[in-house]
Structures are given as structure tokens and as C-alpha cells.
């Protein structure tokens with residue numbers, strides 16, 4: 379087991395490059411199940427634990443997958459199994475997105491119920507509602523959900539009660555091989571949805587409207603292999619922009635796409651951070667004290683829930699009091715207790731947190747409770763006096779490639795070390 383040690387005080391300066399987006403590449407890899415002919419190569423793949431998990435999941439279905447450096451090669455011509463192993467699904471809730479592709483291609487799927495995780499209960503009712511509208515039926519028993527299709531899936535008009543990213547992806551992937559036209563209304567508009575639509579189209583699908591709240595899909599008979607490069611990770615990029623701002627530094631985040639980061643850029647500017655949107659990245663510079671700002675997470679194009687905890691770390695460094703409202707996940711304030719261990723003054727009231735900025739933080743032993751919480755604690759460590767030790771790095775490793783190396787290259791005093799046997803806490807096992 380390892381921990382990250384951060385010694386605060388350095389102003390971060392320089393250039394950092396973002397990797398491909400975790401939340402885009404996982405559905406892309408799942409969608410590869412649909413390609414019954416030829417080979418797929420996806421580039422700019424981040425070497426994250428989640429990517430390794432979904433890769434193993436595809437392999438367990440009999441698909442040939444070769445993951446090396448920043449590229450994954452997938453040949454799904456052979457697909458022997460339609461049962462996803464519990465050991466893999468429990469590590470990563472996002473693995474439920476294999477349901478749509480398996481039903482479309484093999485007319486059967488048996489997947490362990492994904493269940494909740496640290497940040498919330500993560501229901502799948504909208505996924506099921508959409509897939510049922512296309513003609514699938516489901517049985518839920520013994521912790522598994524089993525889906526069947528008799529004949530072929532049939533296109534339908536589906537209205538989502540909430541613009542769920544996962545449900546939109548699952549339905550899109552099933553609909554590309556359905557007979558006729560599918561319309562998804564109140565669809566999620568996230569850049570990861572647009573990336574999935576572009577990928578499916580490169581494989582031969584007919585998807586239009588992705589990025590708006592109405593996606594229209596004409597079913598085709600089969601998908602085939604192709605090459606594709608995944609979009610850059612907007613959340614990783616946002617995390618480094620916040621690192622620049624919180625440390626009073628000046629950082630160019632190479633590869634960041636400003637169109638994907640509008641709500642964060644707007645908030646940073648409101649707080650007094652200079653943000654310059656370039657062609658190949660975004661620069662953030664903070665030379666004056668920053669001002670607190672209220673933030674509310676919302677589906678895209680609102681402020682992303684995946685940046686909520688990092689933004690809260692920034693509010694701790696700002697002058698004034700701010701209110702953070704989390705509307706997407708019901709339990710995504712777990713980092714607050716850890717931040718309080720560093721001296722932060724935050725009060726939670728239901729789905730809002732009231733954050734008193736400008737209170738000096740001091741280094742402490744803290745644990746990451748989810749991947750973004752881990753990043754937020756590292757960010758808080760950048761402005762704390764003394765040493766901050768962040769543990770439970772399995773969460774951070776799900777979402778960030780070499781966060782220590784990247785921050786160190788910007789001048790942060792940060793290292794990753796082994797935890798000695800005698801330091802190990804007695805703790806429960808925790809999952810994604």
C-alpha cells in the first residue's frame with residue numbers, strides 16, 4: 379500500500395499534458411463489443427485501473443484485447459460469453475454499459491447488479507426503461523440482472539426522466555443495431571456522449587444529434603473495426619487548472635478543450651483567475667488573492683459533479699464564504715470530513731456545503747473517499763502548512779495517470795511512498 383505526501387507552499391508553474399478521458403474511453407471500449415467485423419484501435423487511452431478492469435471484462439467475454447502504452451486494440455469478432463464477472467463489475471460501476479452492446483449483439487447479457495458506491499446509490503432504472511422500450515426484457519435475481527431479446531431490438535422513442543450519462547450511452551449502443559429509428563429525448567449532452575456517437579459512426583453506425591438533448595439513431599445491420607482517438611480528459615484538465623489557481627501559480631494545460639470546460643472556466647474567472655483559452659490548451663494564472671464563488675453541480679453544460687470536490691478545495695483558498703450545491707450524486711461530500719481534519723471550516727446542510735474561505739490549512743493524514751476526493755485532498759495539501767498524507771490511493775488510480783509526476787513537474791513538493799506495515803490502519807475493504 380502507498381500514500382501520497384504533499385508539502386504545501388509551492389506556486390505551480392509550467393506545462394502539463396492531459397491524457398485521454400477515462401469517462402469517454404470506458405464506454406468506447408464497451409461499444410467495441412458491437413463490432414462483429416474487423417479490428418478497432420483506440421488511441422490516447424489513459425493507463426488507468428478502470429481501463430484495465432474494462433479490458434479484462436471484455437477478455438472474459440472471449441474478446442481479443444491488447445492494451446499497450448496509450449493504445450488499445452480490440453477484435454470482437456469472437457464473442458463467446460455474455461456473462462460479466464462480479465469480480466470485475468464490483469470494481470467499477472461504469473461497467474454496466476456493456477449491457478446495451480451485449481443485448482444488441484448477442485441478445486442476452488447477465489451482469490451483476492452494479493449497486494451503489496461511495497458517492498451515491500447509482501440506480502439503473504433509466505437504463506432499463508430505455509432498453510425495455512427497444513424490446514429487451516429483464517430478470518433480476520441473486521444479485522444479477524439478466525437481459526434477453528427475442529428476435530431483434532426495435533427502434534423506439536425514449537424519454538429519459540433525467541439526462542443520465544450512463545443510460546444515454548447504454549441506449550445509444552443498443553439502438554445502433556436495432557431495427558429502425560430510435561429517438562432519445564432528454565438525452566445527456568456531455569462531451570463523452572458526443573465522443574461515443576462519433577466513435578459509433580466511425581464504426582458504421584448512424585447517430586445524429588449527440589451533444590443536444592435529442593439523439594436520433596437509424597439502426598444498421600453490423601459495425602466494423604476502425605481507428606479512433608479518444609477526447610482529452612476534461613476533468614483531469616480541470617484538476618490541473620485548479621492546481622494552478624489554488625497555488626497562485628501559472629500553468630498551461632496542454633490538450634484541454636475549452637468548449638468542454640466552459641462552466642469551470644467561467645467560475646475560475648468569476649473568482650479572479652486569469653484564464654486564456656488557446657488552440658492547443660488552456661492557461662490559468664492566479665496572481666491576486668482569489669474570491670469565493672457559489673457553485674452548483676448540474677448535468678452538462680452545467681458545472682460537473684466530477685469537479686465538485688476539487689472546486690471545494692479552491693474555495694478553501696478563496697477570500698469569503700461560498701455555497702457548494704451538489705445536485706447529481708446524493709453522497710458526494712465525503713471529502714468534507716477529511717478537509718476538516720486539515721482545519722477547513724465547512725458546514726453541510728443536506729445537499730449544500732457552506733465553505734469558509736481563507737482559513738489556514740495544516741497538513742494531516744487524510745484518506746481519499748473517491749477518485750475526485752483524492753485529487754481534492756492533494757490540491758488542499760498544496761496550500762496546507764506542513765505535510766499532508768493522502769491514503770486509499772486505489773481511488774485516485776482509477777482516474778489520474780501519474781498525478782504525482784505531473785504535479786512534481788510543475789514544481790509541487792509531492793511524492794508517493796510505500797506505507798510501512800506498522801502504519802497500516804485496520805480498515806474495511808472499500809470499492810469504487
Ligand SMILES: CC(=O)N[C@H]1[C@@H](OP(=O)(O)OP(=O)(O)OC[C@H]2O[C@@H](n3ccc(=O)[nH]c3=O)[C@H](O)[C@@H]2O)O[C@H](CO)[C@@H](O)[C@@H]1O
Nearest residue numbers: 401500501502503504505540542543544545677684706707
Ligand atoms: C449527469 C452527470 O453529471 N453524470 C455523471 C455521472 O455519470 P453516470 O452515468 O455515472 O451517472 P448518471 O449520469 O447516470 O447519473 C446522474 C444522476 O441520475 C440518476 N440516475 C441515473 C441513472 C438511472 O438509471 N437512474 C437515475 O436516477 C443518478 O442517481 C444520478 O443522480 O458520473 C460520471 C462519472 O462521475 C460523470 O462523468 C457524469 O458526468
Ligand SMILES: C=C(OP(=O)(O)O)C(=O)O
Nearest residue numbers: 401472684749750777810
Ligand atoms: C465518479 C467517477 O467515476 P465513476 O462513475 O467511474 O465512479 C468520476 O469519474 O469522477
